[in-house]
Structure formats: structure tokens, C-alpha cells
Amino acid sequence: MQYSLGPILYFWPKAQVEQFYDKAAQSEAQIIYLGETVCSKRRQLKMVDYIAIAKALADKGKEVILSTMTLLEAPSELAQVRKYCENGEFLVEANDMAAVNYLRKLKVPFVAGPALNIYNHKTLDILLKQGMKRWCMPVELSKDKLSEILSKCDAIGIKDRFEVEVFSYGHLPLAYSARCFTARSENRAKDDCELCCLNYPRGRVASSQEGQTLFVLNGIQTMSGYRYNLINDLKTMEGLVDIVRISPEATSTFEVLTNFVHANLISLSADETNGYWHQIAGLTPLGANQTHSRVMS
Amino acid sequence: MELLCPAGNLSSFKMAIDNGADAVYVGLKNDTNARHFAGLNFTEERLEEAVSYAHDRSKKIHIAINTYAHAEQWDKWKFAVDAAAALNIDALIVADMSVLSYAAERYPDLELHLSVQASATNAGAIEYYQECFNVKRIVLPRVLSIHQVKQLARCTNIELEVFAFGSLCIMAEGRCHLSSYLTGESPNMNGVCSPASHVQWQESDGRLTSRLNNVLIDSYQPHEQAGYPTLCKGRFQVDSNTKAFHALEEPTSLNTLSLLPELFKIGVNALKIEGRQRSSAYVKQVTRVWRDAIDHCSSSMHVNDLHDWEKRLESLSEGSCTTLGAYHKSWQ
Numbered sequence: 001m002q003y004s005l006g007p008i009l010y011f012w013p014k015a016q017v018e019q020f021y022d023k024a025a026q027s028e029a030q031i032i033y034l035g036e037t038v039c040s041k042r043r044q045l046k047m048v049d050y051i052a053i054a055k056a057l058a059d060k061g062k063e064v065i066l067s068t069m070t071l072l073e074a075p076s077e078l079a080q081v082r083k084y085c086e087n088g089e090f091l092v093e094a095n096d097m098a099a100v101n102y103l104r105k106l107k108v109p110f111v112a113g114p115a116l117n118i119y120n121h122k123t124l125d126i127l128l129k130q131g132m133k134r135w136c137m138p139v140e141l142s143k144d145k146l147s148e149i150l151s152k153c154d155a156i157g158i159k160d161r162f163e164v165e166v167f168s169y170g171h172l173p174l175a176y177s178a179r180c181f182t183a184r185s186e187n188r189a190k191d192d193c194e195l196c197c198l199n200y201p202r203g204r205v206a207s208s209q210e211g212q213t214l215f216v217l218n219g220i221q222t223m224s225g226y227r228y229n230l231i232n233d234l235k236t237m238e239g240l241v242d243i244v245r246i247s248p249e250a251t252s253t254f255e256v257l258t259n260f261v262h263a264n265l266i267s268l269s270a271d272e273t274n275g276y277w278h279q280i281a282g283l284t285p286l287g288a289n290q291t292h293s294r295v296m297s
Numbered sequence: 298m299e300l301l302c303p304a305g306n307l308s309s310f311k312m313a314i315d316n317g318a319d320a321v322y323v324g325l326k327n328d329t330n331a332r333h334f335a336g337l338n339f340t341e342e343r344l345e346e347a348v349s350y351a352h353d354r355s356k357k358i359h360i361a362i363n364t365y366a367h368a369e370q371w372d373k374w375k376f377a378v379d380a381a382a383a384l385n386i387d388a389l390i391v392a393d394m395s396v397l398s399y400a401a402e403r404y405p406d407l408e409l410h411l412s413v414q415a416s417a418t419n420a421g422a423i424e425y426y427q428e429c430f431n432v433k434r435i436v437l438p439r440v441l442s443i444h445q446v447k448q449l450a451r452c453t454n455i456e457l458e459v460f461a462f463g464s465l466c467i468m469a470e471g472r473c474h475l476s477s478y479l480t481g482e483s484p485n486m487n488g489v490c491s492p493a494s495h496v497q498w499q500e501s502d503g504r505l506t507s508r509l510n511n512v513l514i515d516s517y518q519p520h521e522q523a524g525y526p527t528l529c530k531g532r533f534q535v536d537s538n539t540k541a542f543h544a545l546e547e548p549t550s551l552n553t554l555s556l557l558p559e560l561f562k563i564g565v566n567a568l569k570i571e572g573r574q575r576s577s578a579y580v581k582q583v584t585r586v587w588r589d590a591i592d593h594c595s596s597s598m599h600v601n602d603l604h605d606w607e608k609r610l611e612s613l614s615e616g617s618c619t620t621l622g623a624y625h626k627s628w629q
Contacts, residue, residue: 070472071418071440071469071472072418072419072421072422073418073419073440073441073442073445074445074448075419075420075448075452077419078419078420078421081421082421096416096418096419096421096422097415097417097421097422097425097426098419098420098421098422098425099421100425101421101422101424101425101428102421104425115472117365117392117393117414117415117416117471117472117485118394119365119366119367119368119393119485119486120365120366120367120368120371120393120395121368121371122366122371122394122395122398122399123366123393123394123395125395126394126395126398126429127394138474138485139474140474140477140478140483140485140486145367145368148367148368148369149368152368152369152371172474172478174473174474174475174478175468175469175472175473175474175475175529176440176468176469176472176473177440177467177468177469177545178439178440178441178442178467178469178622178623178628178629179467179545179546179623179628179629180629181544181545184544184545185535185536185539185544189626189627189629190629191626191627191629204535204536205535205536205537206533206534206535206544207533207534207537208512208513208514208531208533208534209513209515209516209532209533209534209541210513211534211537212512212513214512214528214533215475215478215528217535217544222468222475222545224478275481276477276478279481280481281477281478281479281480281481281510282474282477282478282479282481283478283479283512284481
């Protein structure tokens with residue numbers, strides 16, 4: 001099993017990002033994803049900065065992948081994705097079909113990110129022919145679904161031709177909108193956001209009127225309220241999963257990584273879940289009877 | 298400009314055609330389409346009747362096969378494409394790449410429209426689907442501003458279809474797992490969002506509460522109008538120090554009537570009305586209003602000229618409250 005650090009989904013100041021990757025360089029992660037995937041207004045780091053970090057990480061023996069934006073609307077955003085695809089040195093993670101389009105034309109291998117809608121073996125076959133070498137599955141897929149898809153891949157002879165990665169820790173990216181919810185929570189429009197996401201390095205928690213944590217607002221992205229944590233499910237990934245992805249959080253990411261690498265089993269805390277992996281509602285951890293049993297207040 | 302209306306059953310289908318739809322879109326009676334609701338959609342026999350009804354009147358029928366195919370049951374999506382093709386329908390609305398690929402190879406003459414569930418929001422993604430699967434039209438996700446729709450129209454030669462009226466998805470369609478996070482069932486995998494089987498309404502002490510799989514979505518005072526409990530339209534607290542508010546969106550619906558002159562100018566090919574789950578009376582009324590508006594509108598018209606149609610539509614909208622959604626930059 002290999003371990004990866006996903007792209008940082010939050011908007012952090014440049015110094016915090018650099019500090020994070022200094023630590024990542026020394027960490028047990030073999031694979032590191034870099035880049036802004038959520039909002040094109042987040043420009044604390046430019047492409048040249050990401051490339052510099054990528055080179056430094058590669059020098060330390062890490063496999064580095066440049067992750068690209070998910071929701072592309074403006075032509076300028078498209079142009080930016082194209083520049084990443086044409087970087088000529090590092091592998092790229094495509095999170096929109098526009099990136100797949102550039103990469104297939106450039107005839108360079110790519111990673112199909114979790115925001116691409118890939119739900120079956122035949123779609124994997126199409127993308128494989130276009131250069132996909134690794135697939136990070138959609139976050140809502142379960143172990144059983146993954147196993148069905150891979151056994152079908154086996155039947156058509158493609159199972160061993162790509163790697164499988166699973167988002168295994170962190171707040172799950174669940175949805176993308178034209179609207180910025182962080183700006184809205186400050187009663188601002190997106191055009192007038194004043195980059196307020198910088199004030200929320202963990203996003204903003206939204207809870208029900210009964211105090212149940214439901215989701216995290218992260219700009220135009222809506223994340224799961226609970227952190228996904230598959231640490232106790234590592235054993236069930238054997239034979240299915242090649243790479244376990246840890247999504248960076250503002251605190252404890254490297255401790256979590258160490259726990260995963262050494263398979264230190266834990267009891268999930270009240271704000272963690274593994275529901276999707278077990279094909280139940282994403283916010284319901286396996287074994288919990290009812291979601292409202294987890295009301296916090 | 299084509300007026301494309303929804304139908305969840307044959308009666309709505311006929312209402313749509315009789316009241317001025319140029320084309321009607323429907324789904325089969327299974328989870329191959331994104332409105333997989335009990336009592337809704339078409340058996341093959343009903344579909345055959347619908348095709349004749351439309352074609353006898355020189356109108357079109359589109360079939361939505363727009364969920365993502367499950368690996369174990371992939372043939373179900375294949376059979377849906379085969380059934381649609383055998384009935385000589387006018388267009389297939391598809392999201393899954395493997396289903397697009399099958400349809401394009403097996404039925405090269407069958408027109409393919411890229412479903413909104415495929416989340417193609419930009420020229421790069423559109424080019425991908427055009428070149429790989431010969432897609433003729435794209436249904437644009439409700440995340441673009443009118444300016445962005447205009448930009449797209451300039452740089453692509455694909456037909457553009459936009460949502461004009463109906464329920465408002467505030468997330469990029471096909472890129473929203475909120476429903477499965479709460480209920481285990483999602484639009485992509487199961488063709489449902491916030492499924493009715495998981496909805497609970499309770500009334501106590503004069504307050505009405507709505508829950509989705511036991512999670513409190515909203516709580517209403519007697520004077521407040523209650524909305525269907527999708528997670529994106531509930532009232533929540535942010536950072537637990539605020540009064541609960543519609544953190545994502547109010548229970549409003551989309552109405553782009555005031556943009557009609559602009560949509561003409563841009564050269565949008567089709568206007569889509571949402572609502573296969575709505576009643577035939579609703580389909581009839583909405584179709585009639587939009588037919589009149591399209592017939593009388595031109596690119597030179599002023600918004601004030603649209604007042605009458607606007608009034609007629611208001612009464613048909615969720616919470617009687619409508620928005621331009623992402624088309625209008627300030628909504629974002």
C-alpha cells in the first residue's frame with residue numbers, strides 16, 4: 001500500500017502552505033498532490049510557486065502530481081488548466097473533462113481525480129485508452145461498488161493497467177457551486193468576497209438547528225461535516241486499493257498519516273465517519289443505529 | 298428556439314405537446330434516469346404511444362438515460378439505449394461516457410445530447426464530448442452566468458440548451474453528493490436527490506419540522522411556507538454562533554423569463570423546463586406561458602414587456618419565489 005497527500009482543499013496563506021510541504025517532504029507519504037482545485041481566486045501561490053515546491057519534493061524522492069481545478073467556467077480558468085497540463089515534467093490530476101481533453105491530445109499519462117464521474121469499468125476502459133494511469137474513485141463509492149467495478153475490469157482485461165486510489169481521510173468534497181457559501185456566510189457576494197476563505201483554514205462548520213454537524217463550507221465547495229476516516233478499514237482495502245489518500249487538514253495531518261502507515265487502529269471520534277465505504281449514508285459510521293444518535297448538543 | 302418540456306407520464310406528455318412544446322423529454326421506468334420516482338416515467342409500451350403522439354404532430358421526443366451506469370448492471374443502460382433507438386426517438390440525453398460511447402458506436406445516426414449531469418461547463422469539456430462521442434447538443438449546468446453562456450456560445454459550435462424554469466439546483470449537477478451523504482442515495486447512482494422515502498414531516502406545538510433520514514433540515518413557524526427538504530435548501534447555523542439561515546439557498550425556483558431577449562440574442566438553441574415529477578396541470582400551464590412568451594418575444598424586447606408572462610409564472614413556482622440563479626452574477 002502506498003500513501004498520498006491530496007491537494008490542500010482549503011485556502012491557506014502561502015507561508016502555511018510552504019511549511020506544510022516542508023513537513024510533507026520529511027513525511028512517510030510517497031505521493032504528493034499539489035495545486036488549487038477549488039477556486040481560481042485563491043492565488044496565494046502561483047503556478048511557478050507550485051512548480052518550485054514540486055521540484056523540491058521530487059528531489060526528496062516524492063512522486064509529485066499537479067492537481068487541477070474542478071469547476072471551470074471562465075476562459076481564463078481553462079487557460080490556466082491548460083498551462084498545468086502542458087507543464088512537461090509532472091503528472092497531472094484531471095478534475096474536469098477539460099483537463100482530460102488537453103491531456104489526451106498531448107498524449108501524456110494522467111490521474112483521473114475524484115471529481116470525475118467514473119462509475120464503471122467501461123468508462124475506465126475509455127479513459128485508459130486516453131492515457132489514464134491512476135483512478136481516484138468518486139468519494140461516494142463503497143468498497144462493494146469498487147470491488148464490482150474492479151472484477152468487471154478484470155473480466156475485460158484492464159484491471160492491472162491502472163492504479164486505484166481511495167480518498168480515505170479528511171472532510172469529503174461533496175459538491176461544487178457557482179455560489180460562494182463562505183462569502184454568503186459573511187453576507188457578501190462572490191465578486192466581493194475579499195478572499196474571506198483565508199480567515200477559515202478549516203472552512204466554516206454548518207450545523208442543523210439541533211446542533212448536528214452537517215457540512216463544512218469551503219468557498220464554492222461544500223464538504224462533509226464529519227471527517228472521513230478509513231483507518232480501521234485498511235485491511236478491507238487489500239487487493240483492491242493501491243494508494244490511500246490523506247486529505248490535508250489544518251491540524252494533525254502528519255500524525256494521521258503516521259497512524260495510517262502503521263495501521264494504528266483507533267475508535268472513530270464523534271466527528272468522524274466511514275459510511276460511504278460501507279455503502280450506507282455518508283454521515284453514518286458503520287455500527288451507528290441512527291444518525292440522530294450523533295447529535296452533539 | 299426549441300421549447301423543451303418535461304413529462305413524467307403520458308397525460309403530461311400530451312399536455313406539453315398540445316400546449317406548444319416543440320419537444321418533450323421523458324425517462325424510462327427504472328434508475329437509468331435522474332427522476333427515478335415511484336409512479337413516474339414510461340414503460341416501453343407507453344413510450345411507443347408517446348413517440349407516435351409526438352411524431353404525428355411533427356414534434357420531438359428526447360429520452361433521458363442520464364444516470365451513471367453501475368458496473369454490475371451495465372446492460373440495463375445498454376438495453377435502455379437499444380429500446381430508445383428501436384422506437385425511433387429524436388434524441389438521447391446521456392451523461393455516462395460508457396453509455397455515450399455505446400450509443401455513438403451502435404447507433405451513429407441517433408442524436409446525442411450531453412446531459413446536465415455530465416457537468417460540462419466549459420469549452421474544453423464540450424470539445425471532449427464532441428470529439429469523442431459526436432455529441433450534438435449540450436445541456437448547460439445551472440452554474441454559469443449569462444455572460445459565461447454568451448462566451449461559450451462564441452467559442453463552440455455545439456447546440457446549447459439552457460434551463461429556463463423550474464426547480465433550482467444550486468450545485469453543479471452531477472457534482473453533488475449531498476444526497477448520498479445524508480441518505481445513501483444520489484442523483485448520479487440512483488437517479489434521486491433527497492428521496493421521498495427518507496423524508497419525515499412532524500408537527501408539534503404548532504411547528505412543522507422536516508427531516509431527511511432523521512437529520513433536521515428545517516423547522517417552520519405556522520405562517521411560513523414549508524419547502525421540500527433537500528439539504529441545500531434548509532436553514533442551518535454557521536459556526537454555531539449565528540441564527541439559523543439558508544446557508545446554501547432559499548427554497549426558490551429558477552425563472553429566466555426576463556433573460557429571454559438575451560437568450561435569443563445569444564442564439565441559444567433550446568430552453569428546458571424542469572419538472573418531470575410535476576403534475577400534468579403544471580406542465581400544461583408552464584408550457585403555455587413559455588410558448589406565448591417565445592412566440593411574442595424578440596431580442597429587441599425590454600424586460601417590462603414580459604410582465605404579463607412573469608406574473609403567470611410566479612404562481613407556479615416553489616414558495617412562489619423565483620430567482621435568476623447563477624445566470625445573474627449577484628446571486629453567486
